[in-house]
Amino acid sequence: MDDGKLIRVENLRGGYGDDLVLDDVSLSVKVGEIMVIVGRSGCGKSTLMRYLIGLARPWSGRVVFSGQDLWADPSVLDRARKRWGVLFQSGALLASFNLMENVSLPLVELTRMSQEEMELVARRKLEVVGLAHAAEDYPLSVSGGMQKRAALARAMALDPEVLFFDEPSSGLDPITSHSLDLLIKRINRELGTTMVIVTHELPSVFAISDRVVMLDGEAKGVIAEGTAAQLRDLSTDPRVKSFFNPEKSEQEEQ
Amino acid sequence: MERGGVPVRLESQGSKVVFGKSLSSDNEKRLRAFFDSAFEVLSKRREVVFDFSSCRSMETAPTAMVYNVSRRLENIGVDVEWRNLPEEGRALLASFERQTAVPKRISRAWSVRGIVEDIGESGRTALEVAKGLWKFSGRTTLATLSALLRPATVRWKMVRFYMEQGGVGAVPIIAVLCWLLGTVLGYMIGYQLKSFAAEAFMPDLISYAMVWEISPLIAAVLVAGRSGSAFAAEIGTMKVRQEVDALEVMGINVFGFLVTPKMLALMCVMPFLTLLADMAGLLGGLLIGGWYLDMPASIFIRRVNFVLLPIDFWWGMLKSIVYAVIIANVGCYMGMKVRGGAMEVGRATTSAVVTGIFMVILADALIAIAFMHVRPPLTI
Numbered sequence A: 001m002d003d004g005k006l007i008r009v010e011n012l013r014g015g016y017g018d019d020l021v022l023d024d025v026s027l028s029v030k031v032g033e034i035m036v037i038v039g040r041s042g043c044g045k046s047t048l049m050r051y052l053i054g055l056a057r058p059w060s061g062r063v064v065f066s067g068q069d070l071w072a073d074p075s076v077l078d079r080a081r082k083r084w085g086v087l088f089q090s091g092a093l094l095a096s097f098n099l100m101e102n103v104s105l106p107l108v109e110l111t112r113m114s115q116e117e118m119e120l121v122a123r124r125k126l127e128v129v130g131l132a133h134a135a136e137d138y139p140l141s142v143s144g145g146m147q148k149r150a151a152l153a154r155a156m157a158l159d160p161e162v163l164f165f166d167e168p169s170s171g172l173d174p175i176t177s178h179s180l181d182l183l184i185k186r187i188n189r190e191l192g193t194t195m196v197i198v199t200h201e202l203p204s205v206f207a208i209s210d211r212v213v214m215l216d217g218e219a220k221g222v223i224a225e226g227t228a229a230q231l232r233d234l235s236t237d238p239r240v241k242s243f244f245n246p247e248k249s250e251q252e253e254q
Numbered sequence B: 001m002e003r004g005g006v007p008v009r010l011e012s013q014g015s016k017v018v019f020g021k022s023l024s025s026d027n028e029k030r031l032r033a034f035f036d037s038a039f040e041v042l043s044k045r046r047e048v049v050f051d052f053s054s055c056r057s058m059e060t061a062p063t064a065m066v067y068n069v070s071r072r073l074e075n076i077g078v079d080v081e082w083r084n085l086p087e088e089g090r091a092l093l094a095s096f097e098r099q100t101a102v103p104k105r106i107s108r109a110w111s112v113r114g115i116v117e118d119i120g121e122s123g124r125t126a127l128e129v130a131k132g133l134w135k136f137s138g139r140t141t142l143a144t145l146s147a148l149l150r151p152a153t154v155r156w157k158m159v160r161f162y163m164e165q166g167g168v169g170a171v172p173i174i175a176v177l178c179w180l181l182g183t184v185l186g187y188m189i190g191y192q193l194k195s196f197a198a199e200a201f202m203p204d205l206i207s208y209a210m211v212w213e214i215s216p217l218i219a220a221v222l223v224a225g226r227s228g229s230a231f232a233a234e235i236g237t238m239k240v241r242q243e244v245d246a247l248e249v250m251g252i253n254v255f256g257f258l259v260t261p262k263m264l265a266l267m268c269v270m271p272f273l274t275l276l277a278d279m280a281g282l283l284g285g286l287l288i289g290g291w292y293l294d295m296p297a298s299i300f301i302r303r304v305n306f307v308l309l310p311i312d313f314w315w316g317m318l319k320s321i322v323y324a325v326i327i328a329n330v331g332c333y334m335g336m337k338v339r340g341g342a343m344e345v346g347r348a349t350t351s352a353v354v355t356g357i358f359m360v361i362l363a364d365a366l367i368a369i370a371f372m373h374v375r376p377p378l379t380i
């Protein structure tokens, strides 16, 4: 692991079919930091996430995880996946499993824990996200926000080294969303978990981020990088400015 | 009377269309009727004015209709001028003009060449499917074998579930269908044999037809229709909901998790379904023999006993295991291929059944050739 960089993206190009979404993107994530990815809707944040977690192979460029190219050979990706947890934007819980079974899924498949132990862990994780009472419910019969939280619990089930969250607080009420921010901060502090988080919520960005990377759909890549306060106060780029000061830019427009 | 009075009228001998107070969905029907009848007149003019001076509100849908009329007029060489548009109308018109300025994807006209191209295209698709299926089967076989070497990793609960769903659920329909087929075949065979007084051989033909060919095939076709399609729909839906992606990033072997239980379940139930189909078919023959050919049941059974060897049953059950592998593979493969939305899931379900049955019959042909070499000669 060179100079504390856990993840390095080097000159990544990628997209869907013939549509180029990300062009020549480079960035890195340090061990133990919370990196937040922001950007307007449709600019390619979820797509970047797909490349970070090895769901799609870059057209060109590399994604390097703790010193190894994810696509160098299959075993790299297999090993890396055991070290991280992922929350999808849509939650992506298995519809035919109840919440508890969903949360214990990584445990069943990847550890040798006994049934009782797994249940303890799964219930604890559900309790952390405030879903202890709904452990036996099925994903499609709970609310969208509850699905999101259950998916969060599943991502954290194995206390992974790295957590990837795609819009963890979208669809949550302000109170839950705030307590989620606190939870994220606490996990990061206590377990030293590295986190890559996509979010739209400005308050969250300021509350949790160590560093912010902003993507832009036109530029098909990173247009700004720094701490949240730096981007808000020092950036001269109008796209960055308007994102971090939405009210002001609206006034200017009028 | 509607709001705003007459929604539209013609003036200046048909060179001016004057719109009423509002273009709303309430009077859309009347607007449409008006243009249907006035189009003829308008199209004879060189210039037409659409006058909106008394128009206060314009909704999107009726305005789109008017816009469409004006485009049709312009296409046949009539100049249309939209005059005195209110604010919201101007915004709508500008937007419609922006939309139509974008060149549309031209859909290919129907032509012989197009059809030939389509056929060529579908041939290529078939080839691609065959290639993909081949690779997919390799991976599922590997996953299944390694799962069998470590039985603790198999999700037996799911295996049981699919056995119940695909096996037990299919029992009544397979039994009834094969019984019916046995009856019909027995009747037709008896009818022909009777004409040269050889009806005593009816049991021979029924036995060979049912046990060698029809029972395994009918069982496979029904299982493809019931389970193959269900597998494709299940996996396809999971794919659409990103559940498969989620499994993958959790480091779970998607093949072992999703495909292996289905495959094992079908491999377990298919031989028994085939045996059941054999019995039902023979029973049909027995009954029709008694009813139509006056053949006592004991004679029928003795004859069947004499001509059929144990290998006939074993072979049918063996080949049904091959069919099970094919059906499970095709169903899961079609599900995994789903990209996009619900429509794709529907398509995957259809191709799971069609391709599944096609492959089963293809395999059947190959196996039949092998069988003729393996089986001891017929006994008369």
Ligand SMILES: Nc1ncnc2c1ncn2[C@@H]1O[C@H](COP(=O)(O)OP(=O)(O)OP(=O)(O)O)[C@@H](O)[C@H]1O
Pocket: A016, A019, A021, A039, A040, A041, A042, A043, A044, A045, A046, A047, A048, A089
């Ligand atoms: N499965 C897909 N197939 C084809 N194109 C896609 C697909 N998913 C996304 N895109 C396209 O890629 C671009 C980036 O999408 P992406 O989902 O990464 O945006 P995003 O930044 O996550 O947006 P949001 O904030 O709304 O979630 C969009 O233009 C979108 O149309």
Ligand SMILES: [Mg+2]
Pocket: A045, A046, A047, A089, A166
């Ligand atoms: Mg997204």
